[in-house]
Amino acid sequence: MPQAAPASEQEFLTLIDRHFPNAHQHMPVARGDDCVQLVCPPDMVLSGDLFLQDIHFRTSYFSPADIGWKALAVNISDIAAMGCKPLGFSLGLMVPPAAQGLSGDFWNELFQGMAALAALHDLPLTGGDLSQAPMLGLNITIWGEPGPQGRVLQRRRCWPDDVLLTVGRFGLVRTGLMALEQKGPQAIEQYPQAVAAHLRPHPRVTEGLELAARRAVRGCMDLSDGLAQDLPRFLGPALGAQLDIPKDTLHPETLAWTKKQGLNPVQFAYLGGEDYALLACVAPAEADVILGAIPDATRIGTVTGTPGITLNGNPVPSAGFDHFANT
Amino acid sequence: MPQAAPASEQEFLTLIDRHFPNAHQHMPVARGDDCVQLVCPPDMVLSGDLFLQDIHFRTSYFSPADIGWKALAVNISDIAAMGCKPLGFSLGLMVPPAAQGLSGDFWNELFQGMAALAALHDLPLTGGDLSQAPMLGLNITIWGEPGPQGRVLQRRRCWPDDVLLTVGRFGLVRTGLMALEQKGPQAIEQYPQAVAAHLRPHPRVTEGLELAARRAVRGCMDLSDGLAQDLPRFLGPALGAQLDIPKDTLHPETLAWTKKQGLNPVQFAYLGGEDYALLACVAPAEADVILGAIPDATRIGTVTGTPGITLNGNPVPSAGFDHFANT
Known part of the structure; x- marks a missing residue:
């Protein structure tokens, strides 16, 4: 009963x-x-x-x-x-x-x-x-x-030439959201990991604490609105970034979904939304050590000393997901 | 424009x-x-x-x-x-x-x-x-x-024979709510203080700090759901109270409203709701000093060593305002 x-x-x-x-x-x-x-x-x-x-x-x-x-x-x-x-x-x-x-x-x-x-x-x-x-x-x-080192990682702490890294996938949650909105609960059959990432995200507490424990990590935020929206907030108005995101670093389910929909997978992942991956900036000399030490950490680009973001060589507009876009 | x-x-x-x-x-x-x-x-x-x-x-x-x-x-x-x-x-x-x-x-x-x-x-x-x-x-x-004395006043700290006091009116906000619901914004003409108490309550921070500064004050809470609902939460299951609330201690607008509606004013005020008055219990020997020192403090009764609440000599049911009563 x-x-x-x-x-x-x-x-x-x-x-x-x-x-x-x-x-x-x-x-x-x-x-x-x-x-x-x-x-x-x-x-x-x-x-x-x-x-x-x-x-x-x-x-x-x-x-x-x-x-x-x-x-x-x-x-x-x-x-x-x-x-x-x-x-x-x-x-x-x-x-x-x-x-x-x-x-x-x-x-x-x-x-x-x-x-x-x-x-x-x-x-x-x-x-x-x-x-x-x-x-x-x-x-x-x-x-x-x-955490143990007493640090609190903030946004807008990047220096030019810092390495930008993410911990966790971006674009995967958007894949799950789109598939669920189109197919309902059975989206899980074709896109199991994307659906799980949307419904049951795992916050990156351990990785955040590990980043904070390393002085070479200058700042951090989580990607809640997607890289396109969050990266400019992370950099602040004076800096830019040169992103290098090879297609094959994206999750296979994101590649499958965007192929089916005829979308550019890298742009799709860049728009993202609700990724809850961490985005950090790291002093360049220490970047390789940190990338090697933290599971799921991936280099996505470098900070530039002037504003503007390029994605795989092409300038991108700073548009992302705005919570009020359709009010 | x-x-x-x-x-x-x-x-x-x-x-x-x-x-x-x-x-x-x-x-x-x-x-x-x-x-x-x-x-x-x-x-x-x-x-x-x-x-x-x-x-x-x-x-x-x-x-x-x-x-x-x-x-x-x-x-x-x-x-x-x-x-x-x-x-x-x-x-x-x-x-x-x-x-x-x-x-x-x-x-x-x-x-x-x-x-x-x-x-x-x-x-x-x-x-x-x-x-x-x-x-x-x-x-x-x-x-x-x-506050300065480092105390945090809690509920369920009463002793038998403690004096119960309130700081601020109870029943007045309910008067304002009822009048506004019946008459709309023009309720302010006949019930200006009741309407103001409902729309713009003044939280009793100064008085709360003054209560905490006195050791004889054993516990405190604010009346958000009305005395009828909040007093049993304040006493806990083992204690009761003997309330003595003369009609003429109520606000004149509460008396005017209940007279017009044919309601018992003391019961009306006891049911209350959103009073944001403070309710405190005080060791009996110190009660008069505290009542004299804190503006708007009023004695409303005493704590009894057995459960059950009486209001001006009559037992009352422990019913008040439940946020889910009509779901």
Whole structure:
């Protein structure tokens, strides 16, 4: 028999207590007061991302567990982006009317998916807020501390001639998104890795900490809106980049998808979106050592002392994915 | 000529930069990276509240500036509730489709209202997230530090015979809400203070810090869901309370409204909702000193050693406002 959906605030809190331990070394006081209490390192980083139905996910091809997982993953990635270690998170949950028919099993699986990723990173859910809303939505706030070397990696720290590298694939999530939007859940048969990358991204916390531990790494960010949009933010207005991205460094599923659609695979991957790969700049003398030491790190180009970006020799416009492009 | 609405993420960020200073002693690095960086005291408190169109506010009688003000006020109140001092906040902003016609002036005024309250409490806006959404919504995350005495006031710290006191009126916001729902914006003519209390609540930070500075104050919370709902949470399951709330301690506008509607004013005020008054428990020997020292502090009853609440001699059911009662 399907489980009944939580019918009151208290039933939601009980369900959350079942999935998320209410005691943790980073949470000196249990959930349930007006605020969370934190024992703080001297420096912290903090971030928050919205994850909304039909904007960031669709219930037609995200399982409830995928929704819970990804809502947290995109937030953990913001901490990884700065070379830091996540410590805890809180959840603002927007619950649609019962008429939309989300069952008890749905909520159970959503929290299971989120709790699984939280456990992987040893993160307590410290509290939050619950509200009715016209649609399902999650606003997670996450915080963390600098890694062992105490560094916090920022954007706009590149020097001319720095090597640009990414950790993780770019273009793969866009492949998964496009395939899911066109084919629905069965996209997984032809594009299993692209679909998995879209539904269940793995934030690069370990790699972010490894980058931060090396002085030659000057700055880092995560690619949430695609290289085309994020690279200019990373460089700042005074610098440019010369990118060299051979087609065969892209994921085979990205190559297969773009071939089928008659698209230029490198441009497609450059536009990207939601890659959650890390983008870093490294002093040139140390680049090879770092590329060799960090799994999945790939050289994609070099920083130039003047503005403008070239991709495999051709100048590119600085256009990417804008969240408001179609409002 | 009316101002055009921001049409891109960048235009929103530019508008936000115009209203909120991008440098502050509690914000070591300017807005614009993946995370906010914080310089932390050893202990911190953190909270977040959703503020959603047609759930928490209506655009028919909230001005844009009221929306910006109240979204932040309810969050500051969570910090005040623990006797702490707010240090900064971040904003997750849900932007409805352009078709809903929110103008540039609307956004300008919304940020003005929020910035005015932020300036009163010297709070930097440190960053956040922007997303399209089906409706207007704000998710604020706020953090703070304990006051000069280093205490953090919690719930469930009452002893039997403690004096219960409130700082600020309860029942007044419910008066304003009911009047606005029935009469629209012209409710302000007959119920000016009730309407103001609903649209522009003033969080009780100073009073919360004063409570925390006195050892005789054992615990505190803010009344966001009304005394009926919040008092049992404050007491915990083992204790009860004997409330003595003379009718003439209620606000004259609450008395006028309930008389007109044929309602019992004390029960009406007890149900309350969104009062953002503080509720504290105090060792009996020190109660008079504290009541005399803190403006707007009122004795409402005493804690009993057994469960159950009486209101002016009559037992009351523990029912209040549940955010999900009508889902």
